Amino acid sequence: MTDARRRRPDTMIVEGGRKPEWTTGIVNPPVWRASTMLFDSVAEMEASNPPRHGRLQYGRNGTPTQWALAEALTGIEPGAAGTRLFPSGSAAVAIALMAVLSPGDEILMVDSAYAPTRIFCDTVLKPMGVAVTYYDPMIGRGIETLIGDRTKAIFLESPGSLSFEIQDVPGICEIAKARGLVTLIDNTWATPVFFQALSAGVDISILAATKYIVGHADAMIGTVTANARWWPRIERTSQVFGQHVGPDDAYLATRGLRTLGVRLRQHQQSALKVAQWLQAQPQVSRILHPAFADCPGHEHWVRDFKGASGLFAFELKGGDADARDALIDGLEHFGIGYSWGGFESLATPADAERIRTASRWQAEGPRVRLHIGLEDVDDLIEDLARGLARYGASA
Ligand SMILES: Cc1ncc(COP(=O)(O)O)c(C=O)c1O
Structure with a gap:
């Protein structure tokens, strides 16, 4: 400066x-x-x-x-x-x-x-x-x-x-x-x-x-x-x-x-930890997060952005929308609701195919969108681990 x-x-x-x-x-x-x-x-x-x-x-x-x-x-x-x-x-x-x-x-x-x-x-x-x-x-x-x-x-x-x-x-x-x-x-x-x-x-x-x-x-x-x-x-x-x-x-x-900067940095840190953990899980096929190298336009994020917030999605292997919905319904620390950006974590389905008209956005499996809030991130990961185990057993 x-x-x-x-x-x-x-x-x-x-x-x-x-x-x-x-x-x-x-x-x-x-x-x-x-x-x-x-x-x-x-x-x-x-x-x-x-x-x-x-x-x-x-x-x-x-x-x-x-x-x-x-x-x-x-x-x-x-x-x-x-x-x-x-x-x-x-x-x-x-x-x-x-x-x-x-x-x-x-x-x-x-x-x-x-x-x-x-x-x-x-x-x-x-x-x-x-x-x-x-x-x-x-x-x-x-x-x-x-x-x-x-x-x-x-x-x-x-x-x-x-x-x-x-x-x-x-x-x-x-x-x-x-x-x-x-x-x-x-x-x-x-x-x-x-x-x-x-x-x-x-x-x-x-x-x-x-x-x-x-x-x-x-x-x-x-x-x-x-x-x-x-x-x-x-x-x-x-x-x-x-x-x-x-x-x-x-x-x-x-x-x-007044607290935007500090909150965003925590959302970023926790969301990255959750996303990296999810990437290593056998039930997960793909992470949709701008900081991940395979996210379309990742190079633009690297060039233009100073950070990543707490909202991203992941794609599940196998299963169907009902199994995905059951995974979300069973989570303990993630609310189910519209919006994001608050201090609390949220999980929702993320199906975008039906609203596209100019480009193809094909998912291989059902998708979940997460907003990672300010809870202890290890509690969130343990909750998701239990959810994926249930999903794996039912899919
Ligand atoms: C990317 C984006 N833009 C705009 C809006 C609309 O904001 P509001 O819900 O305050 O009308 C939303 C709401 O979810 C959003 O996610």
Whole structure:
């Protein structure tokens, strides 16, 4: 680091958004609840337009609780001009897409995208007159062959949160820039701690902050962080769509954010230990983890990422979906439920074949997706050992 005054990521995570006028002496910016804010005169009220980040005006335009979170997230994404908050990750994806696309445009959408992102494309964008073309996550610079006169945007998700391919993000973004296209990424798996999307050339980075930023499975929130070129469009579109996050959820996300670095490093360490152990088990045929050499796009992970989070999958030998489901049902320390990124471990089926249209993703056996939480990793391994033994006996 050449500038000694430039704070490193863990310091920014701890200090971001803690302006004295927002914290008023409290360590973490507290919960400011408001819809109406009062002015001294009509003239002062009228002068508060247009609403501005950091100036109290009306509840929907935020209070220090939301501004502190947005500012802290902008601070950990080099190249960012600002961050908007949304009531969920899916809302963040939807509004970011609405901000960049108009009827008549085409978007190139990665085939490994989170299923509700696809559903938004197919059921909202297509009827609006936006063409949606799905592409193979491993296409890399070959994306150029898909770009036509109407193409406006490329959406990436890396790694895919069911299938774990790592995309050539800088390569795709270089082509996009040369052709005047806007790029968006769902960076939920890595967060800016492990992958700085804007530095890699992306224009707009989206997080389902519900996962690692909140980190405690007790609040829903989404974020969109954009560079200077796209920030005004993101800000305006989220305002006109009335997107707002209540102060209690924003507070929980800021509290979660303060420990993001240390949590992610523990998720990484424990997940790698579990994955390496699983790889040696006779019932397991394959590990889908970006840090493993045979994961598609592993070389991009080595080149571009600073680490791996706690979400990965493994493939079982033999057996069928029922035997796999019984394995999951019998686990003691793994919850069964949607989402991931909290302190607790989760296990779910991971079948992606049925939602692919542009690329083949064929499994040899049933798959399990694990989110490795912050429990003692040896308890998790012993639990999985008992599960695999039951699976082996039944398969
Ligand atoms: C990769 C990814 N993106 C976006 C979302 C949507 O986030 P939310 O559940 O907050 O709407 C999820 C949720 O599981 C996800 O896994």
